[in-house]
Amino acid sequence: MLEISGLRKSFDGFVATSDVSLSVARGEIAAVIGPNGAGKSTLFNLITGHIRPDVGTVHLEGRDITGAAPHAICRMGMGRSFQRANIFPKLSVFENVQAALIAHRRAATDLWSASRDIFRAETHQLLASLGLGPQAEVTGGTLSYGNQKQLELGIALAGEPKILLLDEPTAGMSSVETAETIGLLQRIASERELTLLFTEHDMDVVFAIAHKIAVLHQGRIIAVGRPDEVRADPEVRRVYLGEQHA
Ligand SMILES: Nc1ncnc2c1ncn2[C@@H]1O[C@H](COP(=O)(O)OP(=O)(O)OP(=O)(O)O)[C@@H](O)[C@H]1O
Numbered sequence: 001m002l003e004i005s006g007l008r009k010s011f012d013g014f015v016a017t018s019d020v021s022l023s024v025a026r027g028e029i030a031a032v033i034g035p036n037g038a039g040k041s042t043l044f045n046l047i048t049g050h051i052r053p054d055v056g057t058v059h060l061e062g063r064d065i066t067g068a069a070p071h072a073i074c075r076m077g078m079g080r081s082f083q084r085a086n087i088f089p090k091l092s093v094f095e096n097v098q099a100a101l102i103a104h105r106r107a108a109t110d111l112w113s114a115s116r117d118i119f120r121a122e123t124h125q126l127l128a129s130l131g132l133g134p135q136a137e138v139t140g141g142t143l144s145y146g147n148q149k150q151l152e153l154g155i156a157l158a159g160e161p162k163i164l165l166l167d168e169p170t171a172g173m174s175s176v177e178t179a180e181t182i183g184l185l186q187r188i189a190s191e192r193e194l195t196l197l198f199t200e201h202d203m204d205v206v207f208a209i210a211h212k213i214a215v216l217h218q219g220r221i222i223a224v225g226r227p228d229e230v231r232a233d234p235e236v237r238r239v240y241l242g243e244q245h246a
């Protein structure tokens with residue numbers, strides 16, 4: 001589904017990503033972990049076209065998407081969420097997802113004169129599957145942070161992605177919201193046959209759902225493999241995991 005090869009990016013001489021290669025198979029749930037500043041968000045931005053790599057390539061389903069614009073990459077089936085929830089804070093929960101459906105399907109030439117009823121059933125269906133049904137009429141910006149992240153997921157799903165990149169999907173969530181989100185991600189990935197690539201600081205989340213884990217340290221991948229392999233890797237334990245996951 002996704003093939004990253006030799007990605008490198010520096011900012012004014014500071015190397016944020018160096019020789020990063022990674023492949024993610026269709027239907028796989030893959031995690032990128034690493035300490036603060038390891039280069040996780042930069043890597044995601046390189047994959048989704050928000051930053052152009054200095055060197056290296058990104059292929060999506062065999063197509064070279066290196067350097068393509070984010071909206072073009074999105075249209076090819078790659079959705080994403082951001083480290084800080086990215087929603088329309090003044091629109092209702094319903095309108096956020098409805099607008100995303102309209103944008104994706106190009107159903108209306110003028111978004112703002114669109115009928116209240118366009119994609120009504122689908123919007124409610126998507127909100128229900130995210131557990132946001134009861135909040136449909138709530139203003140997005142007034143939701144709890146956890147619910148805003150769930151709404152952002154709904155906006156991404158409205159684009160009918162084949163692969164979804166989630167930058168810290170449980171950041172800022174309570175432990176209850178985190179547990180809900182893990183269940184939600186697993187269910188949505190299996191129902192929609194989605195491929196997931198996510199970053200996460202919460203190791204319980206990572207080890208609960210990832211099939212494959214890549215460990216970034218100072219912009220380089222120092223280990224990649226199944227959770228049990230990564231957990232046992234001495235280099236990983238040294239730089240990142242510590243002994244609490246012994
Ligand atoms: N636009 C930029 N200009 C300059 N330096 C940048 C830029 N973006 C990122 N960096 C630097 O690159 C390094 C990697 O940052 P990045 O945000 O990718 O890390 P991260 O692994 O996502 O960290 P966190 O866990 O805190 O989210 C950091 O040292 C950061 O300061």
Ligand SMILES: [Mg+2]
Pocket residue numbers: 040041042083167
């Ligand atoms: Mg980050």
